[in-house]
Amino acid sequence: MQFLFIINPISGNEDKSHLLRMVKAELKTDDKLTIFKTTGENDTEKIQQQLKKENFDRVLVAGGDGTIKLAAEAMGENALPIGILPAGSANGLASDLDLPEQPKKFIPIALYGKTRKIDAININDELGLHISDFGLNAELIKEYESSSLRGKLGYAINSITTLFQSKGPYEFEISTEKESFTKKGIMLALANSKKFGTGAVVNPKGKIDDGIFEVLLFKKLDLFEILKTLNEGKELSSDFVESFPVKEVKIKTQQKVDFQIDGEYCKAISEVNAKILPNKLEIAVRLG
Incomplete structure (x- = not known):
C-alpha cells in the first residue's frame, strides 16, 4: 500500500517523531510512506500537489481535528480512506469513533483497519466533521489559541477567564427545513x-452517520449541567439545552459572534448556512 502521512508538528504540544518511528516499524515490506509536515502556509495546495504525484491508497493524519479537516478538504470529492493518529490538543472525532488512545493500538488501525463511512457538514463552504459552534466554546478556543498553555490544562485554565468575560447570551435567528424561530x-x-x-x-443522541445533524442551543451557564457532560449517558436538562435535528439550517445573529469549526477558531460572524453531507468521509475504525 501507498500511504500519504500528514503530520502537524505543533498540534497537541507534543513531538511526533515517536509516532513516525512506530508507523515505520509497523509497515509491511512492500508498503511506501510519503511524509508531509504542515507549516500553516498553503498546506491545502501542497497536499493536493502530493496527491497528484502518487496513487495513494490511504491518508494517515497525525494531529487533531483541525488537521483531519485540512486533509479532508484537500482531498475534495476524491476522498481516500483516512487513518487517524490522534495527536491534537483535542481529538473529538477520534473520541467519538471510539479509537484507542494508545499509539500501539491506534497505529495498526490507522494503517490497515476496516473503514466506516461518516457524514460531514458543509458550513459556509467549509467542512465540519463533528462539532462547531457560536458563542462560549468558540470564545474559549480563541483564548486558548492565543495562550502559551497547551493541552487539557490550557483548556481548563482558559475556561475560567472565558466564563467571566463571555459576552453572551446571544439572540439566534434559526431557520430549518420546517420552521423559523428566534x-x-x-x-x-x-x-x-x-x-x-x-x-x-x-449531544447524547448524536450519530455521525445518520444523515442528519443537531442544532444545540445552550440557554444558560449551569455548572451542574456542565459537569453532567463529562459523564457519558447523562441526560442534559431541557432547561439547559434544546436540540433540533436537521439536514439544513440557516443561523443569523444581530451582532457578530465568535465561531469555531472542529476546535479551530474561525472569526466572529453573523450568519451560517449549514447542510449535511451524507457518507462524506471514510475513516479506519477497527482491525479485523
Missing part, C-alpha cells in the same frame, strides 16, 4: 457527533 442562549452548536474534543458529551 432563541437566546450562551452558545449554539452544530453537532454531527456526541462529544467535544475534551470528551465532554454534549
Whole structure:
C-alpha cells in the first residue's frame, strides 16, 4: 500500500517523531510512506500537489481535528480512506469513533483497519466533521489559541477567564427545513457527533452517520449541567439545552459572534448556512 502521512508538528504540544518511528516499524515490506509536515502556509495546495504525484491508497493524519479537516478538504470529492493518529490538543472525532488512545493500538488501525463511512457538514463552504459552534466554546478556543498553555490544562485554565468575560447570551435567528424561530442562549452548536474534543458529551443522541445533524442551543451557564457532560449517558436538562435535528439550517445573529469549526477558531460572524453531507468521509475504525 501507498500511504500519504500528514503530520502537524505543533498540534497537541507534543513531538511526533515517536509516532513516525512506530508507523515505520509497523509497515509491511512492500508498503511506501510519503511524509508531509504542515507549516500553516498553503498546506491545502501542497497536499493536493502530493496527491497528484502518487496513487495513494490511504491518508494517515497525525494531529487533531483541525488537521483531519485540512486533509479532508484537500482531498475534495476524491476522498481516500483516512487513518487517524490522534495527536491534537483535542481529538473529538477520534473520541467519538471510539479509537484507542494508545499509539500501539491506534497505529495498526490507522494503517490497515476496516473503514466506516461518516457524514460531514458543509458550513459556509467549509467542512465540519463533528462539532462547531457560536458563542462560549468558540470564545474559549480563541483564548486558548492565543495562550502559551497547551493541552487539557490550557483548556481548563482558559475556561475560567472565558466564563467571566463571555459576552453572551446571544439572540439566534434559526431557520430549518420546517420552521423559523428566534432563541437566546450562551452558545449554539452544530453537532454531527456526541462529544467535544475534551470528551465532554454534549449531544447524547448524536450519530455521525445518520444523515442528519443537531442544532444545540445552550440557554444558560449551569455548572451542574456542565459537569453532567463529562459523564457519558447523562441526560442534559431541557432547561439547559434544546436540540433540533436537521439536514439544513440557516443561523443569523444581530451582532457578530465568535465561531469555531472542529476546535479551530474561525472569526466572529453573523450568519451560517449549514447542510449535511451524507457518507462524506471514510475513516479506519477497527482491525479485523
